[in-house]
Amino acid sequence: MLVQILEQVINGLLAGAYYLLIALGLSLIFSLGGLVNLAHGAFYALGAYLAIVLAEHVGFAGAFVLSPLAVALIGLLIERFLFRRFYREDPALGLLLTFGLAMVAEQSLRWVFGAAPIPFSIPPALKGQILVGDFIYSRYRLLMLAVAATAVAALWYLLQRTPFGRVVRAGVQNPDMVAALGISLAPYMASIVGISVGLAALAGVLLAPISGVHPAMGAEILTASFVVVVIGGLGSFWGVVLAALIVGVVRGLTVYFFPPAAEASMYVLMLLVLLFRPRGLFGERIQRFE
Amino acid sequence: MDHPLASRRRRQLVQGAAAAAAVGSLGFPAIVRGQSDAIRLGHLTPRGVNLAVEEINAAGGVMGRKIELIAEDSVNPQTASTKAERLIERDKVVAIIGEISSASGLAIAQVAQRNRTIFFNTGCNSDELRGKSCNRFMFHTEAANSMYVNAEGRALLRDGMVKGKKWYSLTADYAFGHDLLRVAKRFMQANGAEFVADELVATDAADFSGYLLKIRNAKPDLVISNLAGTQITNFLKQYVEYGLKFPVAGFAFDTAVAWGAGKGNVLGIWPLVWDSQVNTPASRKFTEAFVKKNGKPPENQAWGDYLSTKHLAQAMNEIKSTDSTKVVEHLEKGAKFDLLKTREGYYRNWDHQLMMEMYTLTFKPPEQVKDKWDLFTLSAPVPGPNESLEVIAPTREENNCIMPA
CATH class of the missing domain: 3.40.50.2300 (Response regulator)
Structure with missing residues (x-):
């Protein structure tokens, strides 16, 4: 039994990568722009659909590269013409805007591709399982984890070790001071939105072969990703990473011990975390949101 | 079949927008009939129904009157109930066709019963809808669990x-x-x-x-x-x-x-x-027409929507009335229908389940x-x-x- 529990724990860590790429982007856009992006799931769905379309012409590897890039470009346009107007407005307006965008995106996908799920498979080269002792791993999921880990590492480097990242981090804490120093945050914000929605699209590409690709897939994953952000704490990079892994593990253990509560477990976890740490695990005190 | 978020996922799966089809208005007061000569159908799952309506109208309609379709999205039980109510009261539909979720199906059935308007269930599977929650105005083209x-x-x-x-x-x-x-x-x-x-x-x-x-x-x-x-x-x-x-x-x-x-x-x-794949002349004909119209073969949900609409029109033509109570009586007497299958079927009189x-x-x-x-x-x-x-x-x-x- 202990072995089986350990198996679920490891599987849960893998599954945590599911939410990570989406949660990180959500957290970034919120901490820098003050915008709760309810359309974030839509970019994830768009990434999955684009991957299917592109894969027919350029194969899975091509789609894996091109789909996130294309979605990032769309993100840049949306940032330029829509998001930008809402950073300093009442947060409720941003909520309305992104909620509306999410609905437009979902219905557009339904319009173009139909409401039923459309098929997509793991590329033959990545199929198969890896047995380690008694444990079984999906080869594809291990690869997915590697991609997610690489993306997270790259993002961390960008934010923590580059001049770009320094401005972004300063902007999160005190945008007025950054402006007073003569630095315009606008291009940084645009880049952050582009990167964030690109990561969401990357998650879409990665998940398309192993889950149903249908117009509401974005709405489905969004809630869980929000929970991850809240548990991890807004503005905290490692908080979100840790939270994604914890949510994965807690869900895995609940599947083992009491499956009916598996999906509810992350909400209970969120409740407990908020009771003791209202800003989340590693949430930073961000003056303008207090 | 049926679902939770029910309604949501299955709805997404099968069509996207679900509509409760309500059929026409002969049973309603003259003043209403004067506004439109068409018989109206409310629909909560648009797939296959359009084709049925086109075919019925091309073949002369119901007693010479055209069928008109009003499609609505039912979303969840509460909305389903509200929309069923509106289809019946405002749009004067003579029947509602569709639905996917058993929970929403139950809500529509209650409205149908209260207003004595027929409801053809084309996608809810729960036995309970045919048993404990059955009612005289609800018929089940979808099979039971x-x-x-x-x-x-x-x-x-x-x-x-x-x-x-x-x-x-x-x-x-x-x-x-x-x-x-x-x-x-x-x-x-x-x-x-x-x-x-x-x-x-x-x-x-x-x-x-x-x-x-x-x-x-x-x-x-x-x-x-x-x-x-x-x-x-x-x-x-x-x-x-x-x-x-x-x-x-x-x-x-x-x-x-x-x-x-x-x-x-x-x-x-x-x-x-x-x-x-069911290889009967009627099934092949339906499939061909559906492919021509939609560019892909019909699936089971489209079959249910199409068939219910056809059965309703056939029943009203046979008894020369759109009166719900008379249609119910006709169906309960064991009227036979083509099901695009090898054998004909009938709605069983004590629970209104299509036997097939x-x-x-x-x-x-x-x-x-x-x-x-x-x-x-x-x-x-x-x-x-x-x-x-x-x-x-x-x-x-x-x-x-x-x-x-």
């Missing part, structure tokens, strides 16, 4: 997958799933299968890896799905991903689920209410698949040609219905 279980169960008995076998089941955790599990357990007990595990799955679960690890450790003889909608798609894709070798079967299925998983991602034996043949399907090896719609082989009809259609339906003892006045 019992019929799915019994059709599938015969195939499993034939393959020796039941007696003394250990089953591992995953059940969607909401009304439909619970209803299906209850019926499935009855079948198991009667035929000597046992559960090695019997687990409920939340309707928003998309990752099945944790369950797959448990299944792998439990080593069952058969894995049973009592899931619905896109959850079946996810389950199948991931089952293949993890390379588990235990046989798979399910007690509820939609063709769109298989299409959504795609070649190489599907396995097992599943029940189905109809498929375009069912099928099971098995998937082709990937190398035999010709195109993305051609994934499986359909069985011969169940029950067989010499049996009563009622042998797979729930009995009065199992699922009694007492129609409220």
Whole structure:
């Protein structure tokens, strides 16, 4: 039994990568722009659909590269013409805007591709399982984890070790001071939105072969990703990473011990975390949101 | 079949927008009729109904009057109820056709009963709708959970997958799933299968890896799905991903689920209410017309919508009236209908369930698949040609219905 529990724990860590790429982007856009992006799931769905379309012409590897890039470009346009107007407005307006965008995106996908799920498979080269002792791993999921880990590492480097990242981090804490120093945050914000929605699209590409690709897939994953952000704490990079892994593990253990509560477990976890740490695990005190 | 978020996922799966079809207005006051000569149909699942309406109108309509369709999205039980109410009161529809979720179906049925307007259920599977929650104005073109279980169960008995076998089941955790599990357990007990595990799955679960690890450790003889909608798609894709070798079967299925998983991602034996492979002249004709109109073959949900609309028009033409009560009486007398299957069917008088043949399907090896719609082989009809259609339906003892006045 202990072995089986350990198996679920490891599987849960893998599954945590599911939410990570989406949660990180959500957290970034919120901490820098003050915008709760309810359309974030839509970019994830768009990434999955684009991957299917592109894969027919350029194969899975091509789609894996091109789909996130294309979605990032769309993100840049949306940032330029829509998001930008809402950073300093009442947060409720941003909520309305992104909620509306999410609905437009979902219905557009339904319009173009139909409401039923459309098929997509793991590329033959990545199929198969890896047995380690008694444990079984999906080869594809291990690869997915590697991609997610690489993306997270790259993002961390960008934010923590580059001049770009320094401005972004300063902007999160005190945008007025950054402006007073003569630095315009606008291009940084645009880049952050582009990167964030690109990561969401990357998650879409990665998940398309192993889950149903249908117009509401974005709405489905969004809630869980929000929970991850809240548990991890807004503005905290490692908080979100840790939270994604914890949510994965807690869900895995609940599947083992009491499956009916598996999906509810992350909400209970969120409740407990908020009771003791209202800003989340590693949430930073961000003056303008207090 | 049926769903939770029910309604949501299955709705997404099968059509996107669901509409409650309500049919025309002869039974209403002259002043209303004066506004439009068309007979109006309200619909809560637009797939197949449009084609039926076109065909009916091209053939002269109902008693010379055109049918007009009003499509609405039912979303959830509360909205379904409100919209059914509006279709009946404002739009003066003579019938409502459609729905997918048993919960919303129940809400519509209550409105239909109160307003004495016919409701054809084309996608809700729960036995309870035919039993405890039955009513005089609700008719079921969709098969009941019992019929799915019994059709599938015969195939499993034939393959020796039941007696003394250990089953591992995953059940969607909401009304439909619970209803299906209850019926499935009855079948198991009667035929000597046992559960090695019997687990409920939340309707928003998309990752099945944790369950797959448990299944792998439990080593069952058969894995049973009592899931619905896109959850079946996810389950199948991931089952293949993890390379588990235990046989798979399910007690509820939609063709769109298989299409959504795609070649190489599907396995097992599943029940189905109809498929375009059914080789009768009427079935071929419907399939051809549907492909021409929609660019893809019809699936089971389109069949249900199409058929209900045709049955309603046929009944009204036969009795020369759109009066709901008269249509109900006509149907209860055992009027026979073509079902695009080998045998004709009828709506059973005590629970209003359409008595009909069912099928099971098995998937082709990937190398035999010709195109993305051609994934499986359909069985011969169940029950067989010499049996009563009622042998797979729930009995009065199992699922009694007492129609409220």
